[in-house]
Amino acid sequence: MDILADLHTHTVASGHAYSTITENAAAAARKGLKLLGMTDHGPSMPGAPNLYHFGNFSILPETLCGVRILPGVEANITSYEGELDIPLRYLKQMSLVLVGLHVICYPGGTLEQNTQAYLKAMSNPFTDIMVHPGRPDFEMDLDKIAYASAQLGIPVEINNSTLGPEKGNAWDNCRRFARSAAKYRGPIVLGSDAHFWNRVGELGSALELAQETGIKDYQILNYSPDKILEYLDQRRKQRSLL
Template identity: 80%
Template sequence: MKILVDLHTHTMASGHAYSTLSENAAAAARKGLRLLGMTDHGPSMPGAPNLYYFGNFSILPQTLSGVRILPGVEANITSHEGELDIPLRYLKQMSIVLVGLHVICYPGGNSEQNTQAYLKAMSNPYIDIMVHPGRPDFEMDLEKIAYTSAQLRIPVEINNSSLGQEKGGAWGNCSYFARNAAKYGGPVVLGSDAHFWDRVGVFNLALEITEEAGIKEEQILNYSPDRILDYLTQRREQRSLIDM
């Protein structure tokens, strides 16, 4: 299976990544990708950009190295109520909004608290994709997350970076989530979570997990640019009804 879209990548602006947007786009082009998400961390992450950075996306070109760019954010959940570190007026400007839990940005909690924080963020109409639920830092009800994803039709990421040796303990959680995603039929995306250009478009471990779990190709939204762009268009049409 050839994945043509990587929606989860970071630039030097995130504070702990090491490549520029141009370097990431050039790497994406070399690997045959056609669509690239630029999703630097929200401002509660140490070293991340301030809100002014996210308000200046209009200056960016639509394509770099022949690859279409989706400027956005990996917003941080900051409370048990699923609050985010990006104000609504900035969320409305994003081409793509990813949301996840990070140790230094979220107060932590038990499985029920963490699950509810994740699900409350998932129900926010101004988010697009929930990311890396399988990391061992936060115990969560991964079956409930997979079920809710299918009900709301909000994709949840299978994160390739989480499956590497440096993220010990994530494989079992991610595999369990993937089996439940296959069971309930919810949408998923595969993300590299690249923090250096050579990891852009790297999905080998995430693909292994999805194949083992029996996730169908039609469930993977970033299989093609058209599929993910159609989804993002639908999300914005739904939001326009809320904003009326």
């Protein structure tokens, strides 16, 4: 099966990434991707775009280089209550909302506090995908997170960048999460977290870990653009009822 989507990428707008959306889309096209998430950091990240960036998505074409673009955000959890740094009026306009914990944006806490913050953000009706739970910055109960993902039907990411040498050795954390995800059979997304065009679609380490730990193909959304779009459409329909 082919990987056909990368839902976690950044552009120059994030402040510490180095490629444009057009450069990322061209790289995605060369690798045969059909869907590309444009998920720049929320405004509490130093150097991130201001809110007007997220309010101007309507000017973007639906496709670039033959690749469907999903404009969105990687929102930052900012409190133990799982609060996000994007106001509701902007979240309503997003095609894709990723959510995660980041140093600087979140105060840090105990295992219980960090896990609570992550799970409360997961239960936010405007959250589409939770990202990089295996990063070593914050200790969390990864089994509990995998269980909640399966119960709520909210995909959690295996982050390829987290498994790279520049992030330190996070394989043990990610392996523990992936084993629990395989046990509970919740939905999984593989994300490159690319901050430069040549890393778009680079998901080899994440895929290797998923296969090693017994995650089934049907759990991995990256194989089916239609499945991803159907899921996101369902999320938006649920939100319209709020």
